[in-house]
Amino acid sequence: MKDVIVIGAGPSGSFAAHRLAKAGFSVDLLEEHREVGKPVECTGLVSQRVLQYVRTKSIAGTVRGANIFFPSGKSLHIEKEDRTIVLFRDSFDKDVAAMAIGSGSNIRINARAISVKEHDDHVTVRFRENGNLKEEDARIAVGADGINSIVRRDVYGLRQKHVVSTLQYDMASRIEDEDSVNVYLGSKYTHGFFGWAVPGGDIIRVGTGSYRSSARQYMDNLSVRFGENRVLAITGAGIPIRMAEFLNTRRTVLVGDAGGIVKPLSGGGIYTGIFSSDVASKYISEALEDDRPEKILRKYDREIRSTIGKELKKDAIVQSIYSRISDRSFDRIYNMISSEKIIDVINRSGDIDYPSTVIIKVLIRNPGILYSMWK
Known part of the structure; x- marks a missing residue:
C-alpha cells in the first residue's frame, strides 16, 4: 500500500507529490493524459510568487502592464513595477512533474482515475492505465484532478456550481x-x-x-x-470560481481546481493551486504519522480558509457583482477611474494574486463607482 496517491499531474498535483516524496513518503502520481502539460488550457500568466515554489526555465516572456478596453472603445493603460511572467504552460507543468519525480514520486502516465472509494483506514483508487483496468490502495488520496474531479465526485458528492x-x-x-x-x-x-x-x-x-x-x-x-x-x-x-464547501474528508484532500481554489476574478489557478498543495502536504505529512488523520487534515481546510481563502471569498463577492455590470455601467466606470490619481492607485497597489486590495482602495477614493454599477 502506498502512503499517498495523487490524482492529477498538473502543477497542484505534482507539487504535492514533490513535497510528500521529499518528506520520505511513498507517492504515486496519476496523470490521465499521455503527456504531462497537454492539452494546454491556460494563458500561463503568473506572478513572481510562483517562482518561489517551482524551479523552471519555461518562461516565454514577461509583461508589465494591461490595456483595458471598454465597450465604448475607450481604453486605459495600467502598469506596475513587478513584471508578470508569461509561461510556456506545457513546459512548466513538466518542470513541476520533474521535481516530483526527482523527489522520489512514481509517476504513471495515461492513467485515468475511474473511481475513488474511501474506507476507514485507506482509500482505493480504480484507474485505467494504458487501457488496462487497475486498482491501488493508499493511506491518503489527494484530489488534484481539476474541475471534473473524480475524488470530489465520489468522495465528497459535490458539484461545481459556479x-x-x-x-x-x-x-x-x-x-x-x-x-x-x-x-x-x-x-x-x-x-x-x-x-x-x-x-x-x-x-x-x-x-x-x-x-x-x-x-x-x-x-x-x-x-x-x-x-x-x-x-x-x-x-x-x-x-x-468558488471554493468547495469542505476540502478534506477522513483520508482525502482537494487541492487546486478540484477544490475550487481558483481566483474568481481572473480564473487563475496556478499560484492558488500550488499554495494549496504546499499547505496540504504539510498536514498530510502529519496525518500519516497520526492515528486520527481526519482531525489533522481538517487543519488544512481551516488554514486555506484563513489565508488565501479570505482573498478568494472577497473576490467572489466582487465577481458576483461584476458579472451583472452592463455595458453602459462599464463606460460610466471608465469615466470615474480614468483620472491620473485613480490610475496611480491601481499602478501602486495592483496585485494579480490579491486583487481585493486595489479594489477596496479605488472604491474608498471613489465610492460612486458602486452606484454606477446599477445606475
Whole structure:
C-alpha cells in the first residue's frame, strides 16, 4: 500500500507529490493524459510568487502592464513595477512533474482515475492505465484532478456550481503593445467575465471567458480583431470560481481546481493551486504519522480558509457583482477611474494574486463607482 496517491499531474498535483516524496513518503502520481502539460488550457500568466515554489526555465516572456478596453472603445493603460511572467504552460507543468519525480514520486502516465472509494483506514483508487483496468490502495488520496474531479465526485458528492467557460486561440498575429496584456470588457466579447490577448511575438494567445454560458459566440467577435484564418490551435476549459464547501474528508484532500481554489476574478489557478498543495502536504505529512488523520487534515481546510481563502471569498463577492455590470455601467466606470490619481492607485497597489486590495482602495477614493454599477 502506498502512503499517498495523487490524482492529477498538473502543477497542484505534482507539487504535492514533490513535497510528500521529499518528506520520505511513498507517492504515486496519476496523470490521465499521455503527456504531462497537454492539452494546454491556460494563458500561463503568473506572478513572481510562483517562482518561489517551482524551479523552471519555461518562461516565454514577461509583461508589465494591461490595456483595458471598454465597450465604448475607450481604453486605459495600467502598469506596475513587478513584471508578470508569461509561461510556456506545457513546459512548466513538466518542470513541476520533474521535481516530483526527482523527489522520489512514481509517476504513471495515461492513467485515468475511474473511481475513488474511501474506507476507514485507506482509500482505493480504480484507474485505467494504458487501457488496462487497475486498482491501488493508499493511506491518503489527494484530489488534484481539476474541475471534473473524480475524488470530489465520489468522495465528497459535490458539484461545481459556479463555472466560467473559456475558449482560447493561439493566433499568428501580433499585439501593438508587446509589454502589456489586452483585456476586453462588455457584452460583445464576454458574458460576466472578460476577453484577453497575451503577447508572444508572432504568436499571441487570444481568449475569452463566459460565466454560466458558452464562450464560443463571444470568441468569434474577439478573434476577428486579430485577422481571419490565423488560428493555429484551439483550447477550451471550464474554470471553477468558488471554493468547495469542505476540502478534506477522513483520508482525502482537494487541492487546486478540484477544490475550487481558483481566483474568481481572473480564473487563475496556478499560484492558488500550488499554495494549496504546499499547505496540504504539510498536514498530510502529519496525518500519516497520526492515528486520527481526519482531525489533522481538517487543519488544512481551516488554514486555506484563513489565508488565501479570505482573498478568494472577497473576490467572489466582487465577481458576483461584476458579472451583472452592463455595458453602459462599464463606460460610466471608465469615466470615474480614468483620472491620473485613480490610475496611480491601481499602478501602486495592483496585485494579480490579491486583487481585493486595489479594489477596496479605488472604491474608498471613489465610492460612486458602486452606484454606477446599477445606475
